[in-house]
Amino acid sequence: MSTWDDKRHPRDRKTGEFVELAGTEQADTLSPAGTEEYATDERPESAADTTRFSYFRRARERMRDRARELLSRGYLPASSTEATVDPRSREGIDEFWRSHYVSAEQADLTHTGGAYEVMPDDYTPSMGAGRALSGHRRAHRIGYSNSEVAVRMPSVTAIRRFSAEKRGRTFDVPVDATYPGGSVSGYVRVTNNGPGMWSVEGLGMDPEAKAYVSESVQALLEARSVTMALNQIPDMLARRAERLRSAGVGQREVVASDWVRSAGYNRASGDMVVNLNGRTYGYRGVPAEVYQRLTEPGVEDGYSAGKVYNALIKRKHDSFAVDQCPTCQRYFESGRAHRCPSQHKARVGARTGYQNAVRTRLVHVAGAA
Structure with missing residues (x-):
C-alpha cells in the first residue's frame, strides 16, 4: 500500500511558484528557477567551457x-534527442531534467484531446527544498543496465506507485538510454494493464532506439526482481520479437474470394493466418507484400485471392496449427505461449500543474534566447 501523503503533496493542483499564475498569460512572463543558464552570454575559455557553451546553445535553439x-x-x-550524459553514470541530473522539460508532449487548453500526463520532476516522498520546478527536491533517478542497454529513469517502484495513484491511467516517463546504435533522451508512454502487464512505447525515437528502450523499460516494469531483470535478457530485440509474436494475429475479411474468407498478419514475426473455407491455418515467414496481395489481389492476380494463395503461399511457406484466444479472439501457434495485446488508454485532457510549469519554462526560456 502506498504511504504517499496527497495532502502534503497535491499532485493534481498547481504547486510552488506557479500556484497562482500557471497556465495564464502572466505566467509566461515569469522567470522560473533554473532557466538562467540558457541565457548566458559568457564566451568559452577552455575546452570544457566550449562543450558547455555549445550544449546550452543547442538547448536554447531546440x-x-x-x-x-x-x-x-x-x-x-x-x-527525443541524443543523451548528453552516459545513463550508467549518476552525474548529469541537471542536463537530464533540462532535456526532458523540452522533450515533453505539450498541449494548450484549447487543443482537442489534450496531452498525456507526465511523471513530474519532484515525485518523491521528500518535500525538502530543491531544484525541481515546484521548488521541491527532484525525483531520484535509477540506472538499470546489461551488456546491451543502459537506462536511467525514475525508479521502477516510483513508476508503479505513480500508476497506482493515477488508477492505471496512461502517462509519460522521462528516460535516458544507450543501446548498440547510440543513445537517446526522451520519454516512454506507459500503461499498467493488470498485474505484471504493461504497455510501453518510446516517443519520438528512431525505430532502433524505440525498440531497445521500450522493451527494456517494459521488462523492468514487469519484472519480479528488478535489479536482475535486464541481466536475465541476453538479446533485447529477440525478446521483443518473441513478445510481439506471442500476441498472435487478428483477421480481416477477404472480399475477393469465397474460398479465402479472411486473413491476418503479424509484421513483427512474418506469421500469417488464413481461413480457407472455414478452417484456419498458419504460415511462417510470409513477406508483407504477399499478405497485401492476398487481401487485395490486383489485375496481375486476376483479382483472385485463391490464385495468390496457390501461387505464393501454399507449399511455399511452412504451415503450423493455430488456436484462438477466447479473450482477444486472436490466433496464435498451438503449443506456444500467448499474451493478449495491451494498449494505452485515452488522454484525460486536463493539464496538471507540473505540465503548466513545464510549458511556462519552455515559452519563457525560448523568448529569452
Missing part, C-alpha cells in the same frame, strides 16, 4: 523551435 511550434499549433508531440 527550446525556441519547440516553443514556436507550440504557440503556432497549440500542440507539441513528445520528442
Whole structure:
C-alpha cells in the first residue's frame, strides 16, 4: 500500500511558484528557477567551457523551435534527442531534467484531446527544498543496465506507485538510454494493464532506439526482481520479437474470394493466418507484400485471392496449427505461449500543474534566447 501523503503533496493542483499564475498569460512572463543558464552570454575559455557553451546553445535553439511550434499549433508531440550524459553514470541530473522539460508532449487548453500526463520532476516522498520546478527536491533517478542497454529513469517502484495513484491511467516517463546504435533522451508512454502487464512505447525515437528502450523499460516494469531483470535478457530485440509474436494475429475479411474468407498478419514475426473455407491455418515467414496481395489481389492476380494463395503461399511457406484466444479472439501457434495485446488508454485532457510549469519554462526560456 502506498504511504504517499496527497495532502502534503497535491499532485493534481498547481504547486510552488506557479500556484497562482500557471497556465495564464502572466505566467509566461515569469522567470522560473533554473532557466538562467540558457541565457548566458559568457564566451568559452577552455575546452570544457566550449562543450558547455555549445550544449546550452543547442538547448536554447531546440527550446525556441519547440516553443514556436507550440504557440503556432497549440500542440507539441513528445520528442527525443541524443543523451548528453552516459545513463550508467549518476552525474548529469541537471542536463537530464533540462532535456526532458523540452522533450515533453505539450498541449494548450484549447487543443482537442489534450496531452498525456507526465511523471513530474519532484515525485518523491521528500518535500525538502530543491531544484525541481515546484521548488521541491527532484525525483531520484535509477540506472538499470546489461551488456546491451543502459537506462536511467525514475525508479521502477516510483513508476508503479505513480500508476497506482493515477488508477492505471496512461502517462509519460522521462528516460535516458544507450543501446548498440547510440543513445537517446526522451520519454516512454506507459500503461499498467493488470498485474505484471504493461504497455510501453518510446516517443519520438528512431525505430532502433524505440525498440531497445521500450522493451527494456517494459521488462523492468514487469519484472519480479528488478535489479536482475535486464541481466536475465541476453538479446533485447529477440525478446521483443518473441513478445510481439506471442500476441498472435487478428483477421480481416477477404472480399475477393469465397474460398479465402479472411486473413491476418503479424509484421513483427512474418506469421500469417488464413481461413480457407472455414478452417484456419498458419504460415511462417510470409513477406508483407504477399499478405497485401492476398487481401487485395490486383489485375496481375486476376483479382483472385485463391490464385495468390496457390501461387505464393501454399507449399511455399511452412504451415503450423493455430488456436484462438477466447479473450482477444486472436490466433496464435498451438503449443506456444500467448499474451493478449495491451494498449494505452485515452488522454484525460486536463493539464496538471507540473505540465503548466513545464510549458511556462519552455515559452519563457525560448523568448529569452
